[in-house]
Amino acid sequence: xxxxxxxxxxxxxxxxxxxxxxxxxxxxxxxxxxxxxxxxxxxxxxxxxxxxxxxxxxxxxxxxxxxxxxxxxxxxxxxxxxxxxxxxxxxxxxxxxxxxxxxxxxxxxxxxxxxxxxxxxxxxxxxxxxxxxxxxxxxxxxxxxxxxxxxxxxxxxxxxxxxxxxxxxxxxxxxxxxxxxxxxxxxxxxxxxxxxxxxxxxxxxxxxxxxxxxxxxxxxxxxxxxxxxxxxxxxxxxxxxxxxxxxxxxxxxxxxxxxxxxxxxxxxxxxxxxxxxxxxxxxxxxxxxxxxxxxxxxxxxxxxxxxxxxxxxxxxxxxxxxxxxx
Amino acid sequence: xxxxxxxxxxxxxxxxxxxxxxxxxxxxxxxxxxxxxxxxxxxxxxxxxxxxxxxxxxxxxxxxxxxxxxxxxxxxxxxxxxxxxxxxxxxxxxxxxxxxxxxxxxxxxxxxxxxxxxxxxxxxxxxxxxxxxxxxxxxxxxxxxxxxxxxxxxxxxxxxxxxxxxxxxxxxxxxxxxxxxxxxxxxxxxxxxxxxxxxxxxxxxxxxxxxxxxxxxxxxxxxxxxxxxxxxxxxxxxxxxxxxxxxxxxxxxxxxxxxxxxxxxxxxxxxxxxxxxxxxxxxxxxxxxxxxxxxxxxxxxxxxxxxxxxxxxxxxxxxxxxxxxxxxxxxxxxxxxxxxxxx
Numbered sequence: 181x182x183x184x185x186x187x188x189x190x191x192x193x194x195x196x197x198x199x200x201x202x203x204x205x206x207x208x209x210x211x212x213x214x215x216x217x218x219x220x221x222x223x224x225x226x227x228x229x230x231x232x233x234x235x236x237x238x239x240x241x242x243x244x245x246x247x248x249x250x251x252x253x254x255x256x257x258x259x260x261x262x263x264x265x266x267x268x269x270x271x272x273x274x275x276x277x278x279x280x281x282x283x284x285x286x287x288x289x290x291x292x293x294x295x296x297x298x299x300x301x302x303x304x305x306x307x308x309x310x311x312x313x314x315x316x317x318x319x320x321x322x323x324x325x326x327x328x329x330x331x332x333x334x335x336x337x338x339x340x341x342x343x344x345x346x347x348x349x350x351x352x353x354x355x356x357x358x359x360x361x362x363x364x365x366x367x368x369x370x371x372x373x374x375x376x377x378x379x380x381x382x383x384x385x386x387x388x389x390x391x392x393x394x395x396x397x398x399x400x401x402x403x404x405x406x407x408x409x410x411x412x413x414x415x416x417x418x419x420x421x422x423x424x425x426x427x428x429x430x431x432x433x434x435x436x437x438x439x440x441x442x443x444x445x446x447x448x449x450x451x452x453x454x455x456x457x458x459x460x461x462x463x464x465x466x467x468x469x470x471x472x473x474x475x476x477x478x479x480x481x482x483x484x485x486x487x488x489x490x491x492x493x494x495x496x497x498x499x500x501x502x503x504x505x506x
Numbered sequence: 507x508x509x510x511x512x513x514x515x516x517x518x519x520x521x522x523x524x525x526x527x528x529x530x531x532x533x534x535x536x537x538x539x540x541x542x543x544x545x546x547x548x549x550x551x552x553x554x555x556x557x558x559x560x561x562x563x564x565x566x567x568x569x570x571x572x573x574x575x576x577x578x579x580x581x582x583x584x585x586x587x588x589x590x591x592x593x594x595x596x597x598x599x600x601x602x603x604x605x606x607x608x609x610x611x612x613x614x615x616x617x618x619x620x621x622x623x624x625x626x627x628x629x630x631x632x633x634x635x636x637x638x639x640x641x642x643x644x645x646x647x648x649x650x651x652x653x654x655x656x657x658x659x660x661x662x663x664x665x666x667x668x669x670x671x672x673x674x675x676x677x678x679x680x681x682x683x684x685x686x687x688x689x690x691x692x693x694x695x696x697x698x699x700x701x702x703x704x705x706x707x708x709x710x711x712x713x714x715x716x717x718x719x720x721x722x723x724x725x726x727x728x729x730x731x732x733x734x735x736x737x738x739x740x741x742x743x744x745x746x747x748x749x750x751x752x753x754x755x756x757x758x759x760x761x762x763x764x765x766x767x768x769x770x771x772x773x774x775x776x777x778x779x780x781x782x783x784x785x786x787x788x789x790x791x792x793x794x795x796x797x798x799x800x801x802x803x804x805x806x807x808x809x810x811x812x813x814x815x816x817x818x819x820x821x822x823x824x825x826x827x828x829x830x831x832x833x834x835x836x837x838x839x840x841x842x843x844x845x846x847x848x849x
Contacts, residue, residue: 257639306836307823310776312584312639313766314822320763320815327808399836437647440640450637482654489647493630496640 215466218473236347238468239357239419240265244435245442245464246368246457247412250405252443253372254385255452256311258406260300260319261413261439262432264293267326268417272343273335273427282342289421290414296322297410301403311406319436326429335427347422357419361461364415368408368457381405385452434485441492442467450499467491533772533788540795548802557798563749565794566683568761571742572768572786573687573694574735579769580698581711581728582778583631583638585735587623589762590649592743593755595619597653599744600662600753603669612669616744617737623649624736628729646757653755662753673748683745687787690738694783707731711778739765763814764793771821793817 244261251258268289275285296318303314337343346356372378377400384391384401392398421427446463448455470491474484545553552558571588578585599616603609623645630641675682698704706727709717718724747753772789774781796817797810 303819303823307819308826309819309822313770313776314819316766317815317819317822320759320811320813320818322812323759324809324812324815327811328806332808434647437643440643444640450640480655482651482659485651485654486648487651489644489649489651491644492647493636493641493644496636496644497630497634500635 212466215469215473218477222473222477224476234468234472235355235358236423237472238465239355239361240416240423240435241438241442241468242361242461242464243364243412243416243419244439245446245460246364247409247416248439249443249446249448249455249457249460250368250381250408250412251311252385252440252448252450253381253452253455254402254405255388256304256402256405257315257440257450258297258300258409259312259315259436260296260322261409261416262435263319263322263326264296264410264413264432265417265420265435266429266432267296267322267329268293268414269421269424269431270326270330270335270427270429272418272421273337274329276337276341276343277335282346286418289418290411293410293412293414293417294407295410297407297413298403300410301406304406305399305402315406323429323432330427330429332429334429337421337425337427341425343422344425346418347425357422360415360419364412365457365461368412371408372457377401377404382453385449386454388452434488437488437492438467439464441488441495444495444499445491449503450496451503454503530773530782531785531788533785533792536771537788537792537795540792544795544799548799551802552795552799557802561791561794561798563681563683564798565790566681566687567742567746567749568764568768568794569787569790570683570687570690570745571735571739571761571765572772572790573690573783574731574738575765576769576772576774576781576783576786577694577698577707577731578638578735579766579774579776580707580778580781581731582714582776583728583731584642584766584776585627585732585739586639586642586762586766587627587645587649588735588739588765589757589759590646590653591620591623591736591739592746592761593753593757594623594649594653594656594743595740596743596747596753597657597662597755600665600669600747601657603666604662604664606666609668609672613744616740620736620738620740621733622736623740624733625729627736628732631732632725632728650755650757657753657755659755661755662747663751665748665751665753669748670751671748673745673751683749686741686745690741691784691787694734698783703727703730708779711780760810760814763811763818764790764797767793767814767818767821770818770825773821773825775825776822789821 244265248258248261271292272285272289275288276282280288300311300315300318303309303318304311307314309317348355350356351359372381380391380396380401381404383394383396384398388398391401420431424431442464443455443460444450444463445466446455446459446461448460448463467488470487471484474487475481541553571592575585575588595616598619599612602615603612627638627641627645630636631638672682677685698707706717706722706724707730709720709722710724710727714724717727768790769781769786770776770789771792772781772785772787774786793814796813800807800810800813
C-alpha cells in the first residue's frame with residue numbers, strides 16, 4: 181500500500197513539474213547553451229581528443245554525484261565525499277605498494293568508503309546529529325586518517341601496476357571506468373525504483389514525519405543512504421587513483437561542492453524526495469563540460485573555482501524555484 | 507498547604523533558574539578542567555605565561571569569526587564561507603597595504619569584502635530561500651577562487667610595517683587583537699541580550715514562521731546576521747594576516763573547523779535559538795588549547811583535522827543527547843541474529 185502511495189506521489193511530482201515546464205527545464209537548457217556556445221566558438225573544445233580526455237576525467241564526478249544523490253534524496257547532505265576519495269586513494273595506493281592483488285585492494289578500498297559512510301549514518305541516526313555537521317566532522321577524521329596513513333605525501337604506484345590498465349584499458353572501446361559508472365548507475369537506479377528500501381528513501385525525503393508514521397524504519401533507511409554514498413565514494417576513489425596513478429591524501433578538495441552541484445543541476449532536490457541517478461549523471465557531465473570548456477579556453481583555472489561556486493548557488497536557486505515545498 | 511506550595515515554588519523558581527543559567531555556561535567549567543588537565547599532561551609547559559599569551563593571541567582572530575558564526579547558527583543557519591572570506595579579505599587588505607595605501611583604507615577594503623559576501627549570502631538565503639549550506643558552500647568556493655585569482659596563487663609575504671604593527675600593537679599590556687575581540691564581544695552581548703535584534707535572531711532560530719507572524723522582520727534579521735558574520739570573518743582574516751605577517755590565498759580547513767567547532771563546543775544549538783555569543787569564545791579557547799597541547803606533546807599536525815572533527819561531532823552529540831533506546835534496539839537485533847545463527 182505504501183508503495184502505491186509513493187508511486188502516486190511521484191506522479192503528482194511529474195504533474196507539478198510539467199506545470200512549471202519553463203523553470204523545470206532551465207537546469208538543462210542553461211548548461212547546454214553554455215556548452216553549445218563554447219563548441220561554436222572554440223575548435224579545441226570540439227576535437228575528438230578532448231572528448232576522450234573528457235570521458236576519462238569525468239568518471240569520478242559522475243560516481244560521486246550518484247552517491248551524493250542517495251543522501252540528498254533523504255533530505256541530508258554528505259560533506260565527507262571528498263575526504264573519502266582522498267582516504268580511499270591513499271588506502272588503494274598503500275595496499276598496491278604492499279603487493280596486495282588488485283581485486284582485493286579495490287574491494288578493501290570500496291569497503292573503506294562503505295565504512296566511512298556507515299559511520300556518517302550512525303552519527304546522523306544514533307547520535308541525532310544534523311547530517312551536514314556529522315559529515316563535516318567525519319570529513320575531518322577521514323581526511324586525517326588519509327594524511328596519517330600516507331605521512332602527508334603522495335604515494336606513487338609501483339611500476340607496471342595493473343591499476344594503469346584500469347585507467348587506460350577497456351573492452352570494445354568502452355573504458356573500464358565508464359563501464360563501472362554505467363554499472364553503478366544501473367544498479368543504483370534498479371535499487372531506487374524496484375527495491376522497497378530504495379523507494380522508501382524517496383518517501384523519507386519527501387515527508388519524514390509521514391514516513392515515520394507509516395511505519396518505515398527511518399534509522400535503517402538513513403544508514404542505507406549514507407552507506408551507499410560512502411560505497412559510491414569508495415568506487416570514485418578507485419577511478420581517481422587510477423587516473424592520477426598515485427595515492428593523494430589531499431586530493432579530494434572541491435569534490436564536495438562539485439558533487440552537490442552536479443546532483444542538483446541534474447534535478448536532485450536539495451530538500452529531499454525527488455531526483456534520479458540518471459539526472460545526477462547528466463548533471464555531472466554538464467558540470468564537467470563547463471569546467472572542461474573553461475580549461476581548454478585557457479581561462480585561469482582559479483576562475484573555474486569561482487564559476488563552480490556560482491553554479492552551485494544558481495543550481496540551488498533553480499531548485500528553490502522549482503520545488504513546490506519552498 | 508497552599509501557602510507552603512506557593513512558598514516552595516517561590517523558593518525553587520529562582521534556584522532552578524540559576525542552575526539553568528549555570529548549565530548554559532558549562533563550557534567555562536570544561537575550559538577550566540581542560541586547562542588543569544593540560545598543565546598536568548604537559549608538565550606545566552602549557553601553563554607558562556608566555557604559552558598562555560600565545561594561545562590567547564592565536565585564538566583571537568578565530569574567536570572574532572566565531573562570534574559572527576554564532577549569530578548565524580542562532581538563526582539555525584550555517585556560514586561555511588567564513589574560511590573563504592577570511593583568506594580573500596586578508597590577501598586584499600595585505601596587498602593594498604603593501605601597495606602603499608593607508609592602513610585605514612586597506613582595512614576598510616577588507617571589511618567591505620566581508621560585508622559584500624555577507625550581504626550576498628543573506629540576500630540569497632533570506633530573500634530567495636536558497637538553503638544556507640548550499641549558498642555558503644558556493645560563496646566559499648567563490649571567495650577562495652577570487653583570492654587565488656587576485657594573488658595569482660602566490661602568498662603575500664612582504665607586508666609593510668604599519669600592517670604588521672596591527673598584529674603586534676599593544677594597548678597597555680593588552681594586544682590589539684584581544685582588544686578588538688573584547689570590543690566585538692561586548693557589542694554583540696549587548697545586541698543579543700538587550701535589543702530587539704537579539705530577540706529577533708533567537709525567534710527566527712526557534713521558528714521563522716512564528717517570528718514572522720509575531721511581526722518580526724525575518725528577512726532583515728537574516729541579512730543582518732550573515733552581514734555581521736561576513737564582516738567579522740574579514741576582520742579575523744586581516745588580523746591573522748597581520749599577526750602571522752603573511753597572507754595566504756588558500757583556505758585552511760582547520761580554520762573552518764575551529765570557527766564552527768568553537769561555536770558548537772560552546773553549546774550553541776545547530777537547530778537555532780539556543781546559545782550565547784560569549785560561550786563561543788570558551789569553545790574556541792577549548793579547541794585552541796587542544797591544538798596547543800598537541801603541539802607541546804609533539805603529536806603529528808596531520809592528526810589535527812581528525813581531532814577537531816571528532817570534537818565537533820562529540821560536542822554536537824553532547825548538546826543533543828544520546829539516544830540509548832535506538833542503540834538498545836540495535837543491540838537486541840544484532841544479539842537476536844547471533845543467537846539465531848548459533849542455532
